[in-house]
Amino acid sequence: MALFWASTVGKKLVMAVTGLLMAGFLVTHMTANLLAYLGPDEINAYSRFLHTTPEVLWPARLVLLASVVLHAVSAYQLSRTSARARSEDYAVHRLQVATIASRTIRWFSVLLALFIVIHLLHFTSGTLLPGFLEGNPYANIVTGFQTQRGMAVFYLAMMVVVGLHVYHGAWSSIRTLGLSRPKAHPLVRPIATIVAIALWLGFSAVPVGVLTGAIRPAGDTTYTAHAR
Numbered sequence: 001m002a003l004f005w006a007s008t009v010g011k012k013l014v015m016a017v018t019g020l021l022m023a024g025f026l027v028t029h030m031t032a033n034l035l036a037y038l039g040p041d042e043i044n045a046y047s048r049f050l051h052t053t054p055e056v057l058w059p060a061r062l063v064l065l066a067s068v069v070l071h072a073v074s075a076y077q078l079s080r081t082s083a084r085a086r087s088e089d090y091a092v093h094r095l096q097v098a099t100i101a102s103r104t105i106r107w108f109s110v111l112l113a114l115f116i117v118i119h120l121l122h123f124t125s126g127t128l129l130p131g132f133l134e135g136n137p138y139a140n141i142v143t144g145f146q147t148q149r150g151m152a153v154f155y156l157a158m159m160v161v162v163g164l165h166v167y168h169g170a171w172s173s174i175r176t177l178g179l180s181r182p183k184a185h186p187l188v189r190p191i192a193t194i195v196a197i198a199l200w201l202g203f204s205a206v207p208v209g210v211l212t213g214a215i216r217p218a219g220d221t222t223y224t225a226h227a228r
């Protein structure tokens, strides 16, 4: 196990598997968010189900947390290894296209980590959302994007980063798992592209819906919501 973790291939495999788990979470989260287009009942009922079913919520949270940590630690260690290899290999360091792409991805990863912290303080704890209503994600989404326009713009920009990160990650894990020969697996790359674009558009559709009035404040809420 220690040998597996110490190897480059082992770390890349950890990145690929944790990346896939997180992509699964993102597709589920994005689909659930789109329930907001159906009105408050559906999305609030989904949230209530999760929050009243700890045997689903907590294992999912723990797997997600472990995935984020393992993904970030292996990414950091892999980037150290390749930086060392580069400085040994080249007397003159040339900035290649691949280097620029991986640098961009590194900065995007930092931005994403920052986004997740801000996002949890915004819609989960409500620290950054005046008028946050516990157990009423519909109202929180509407209030959050209607009264905090800067936040809506920030989310929209970050969803581009999410899409690009998933696209890059899917592509490099395909290479890691040795599946990159386009002839052998002609559908793999298009699927990665479609998932990345679907996440970008699906997530962005919610702030856009609030900003355009397609998702608007509910007349009343269907189950007890307590203002903090």
Ligand code: HEM
Pocket: 029, 033, 047, 048, 050, 061, 116, 119, 120, 123, 124, 137, 140, 141, 155, 159, 162, 203, 204, 206, 207
């Ligand atoms: C426009 C895009 C997004 C919107 C509108 C949104 C909305 C929400 C809302 C309303 C909640 C609270 C749900 C509840 O309490 O039942 C939530 C939780 C969460 N979101 Fe998002 N989200 C978005 C994008 C993302 C992205 C891109 C990520 C990850 C990179 C993410 C990660 C999370 C996590 C980890 C939670 C906490 C889940 C838990 O309670 O354990 N979200 N989101």
